[in-house]
Amino acid sequence: AATFTGMRLGQLRMAHVLLLGAALAIVVAARRRRGAVLIAWLAVSAVLVAPLLADRARSVPRAQVLAVGWESTLWRTPRSAVLLLGGDENAERLLGDIRVAGAERIDLIVAPGGGRSAAGDVAVLRQRYGPAAVWAPAGSRIAGATVPAAGSVAAVGDIVVTVETGGERLEVRVNVAAGGG
Numbered sequence: 442a443a444t445f446t447g448m449r450l451g452q453l454r455m456a457h458v459l460l461l462g463a464a465l466a467i468v469v470a471a472r473r474r475r476g477a478v479l480i481a482w483l484a485v486s487a488v489l490v491a492p493l494l495a496d497r498a499r500s501v502p503r504a505q506v507l508a509v510g511w512e513s514t515l516w517r518t519p520r521s522a523v524l525l526l527g528g529d530e531n532a533e534r535l536l537g538d539i540r541v542a543g544a545e546r547i548d549l550i551v552a553p554g555g556g557r558s559a560a561g562d563v564a565v566l567r568q569r570y571g572p573a574a575v576w577a578p579a580g581s582r583i584a585g586a587t588v589p590a591a592g593s594v595a596a597v598g599d600i601v602v603t604v605e606t607g608g609e610r611l612e613v614r615v616n617v618a619a620g621g622g
Contacts, residue, residue: 521598555581
């Protein structure tokens with residue numbers, strides 16, 4: 442859902458609320474003085490455009506490593522995102538934390554266990570974020586998952602994922618390429 446500032450509705454900040462309140466106060470004051478209507482509309486326009494300019498002036502964050510959900514980890518750069526699923530996750534909490542982290546897509550989901558809980562989480566993540574690639578161990582319950590061999594390496598944008606061990610449980614190492622971001 443696009444908004445005027447390009448943020449989702451759940452990400453509006455207190456500054457936005459204060460700016461809209463100031464704009465409303467200007468409009469109310471201008472209605473009492475007919476000559477001030479033009480000045481009021483110019484002020485309202487400036488107040489509404491200010492968050493747009495402030496958001497664009499902020500530097501783009503480099504690589505971020507974030508704890509999401511109960512036990513999961515999200516690696517995110519402006520170009521890519523990799524999610525390492527933890528054990529028992531609450532899908533609602535996981536989705537909420539990923540949304541707050543600002544990830545708009547997930548390029549690779551690594552499900553080390555591959556059990557029923559992970560299969561449910563991956564299904565919810567795919568529904569929300571689209572068809573991400575999924576790595577899972579042999580015998581997993583995750584439909585369409587790839588079973589990577591030990592030593593496999595994937596470059597996901599600026600993020601490099603290496604499979605340390607395969608088998609019934611995947612162990613991976615995740616690194617951000619030099620200059621990632």
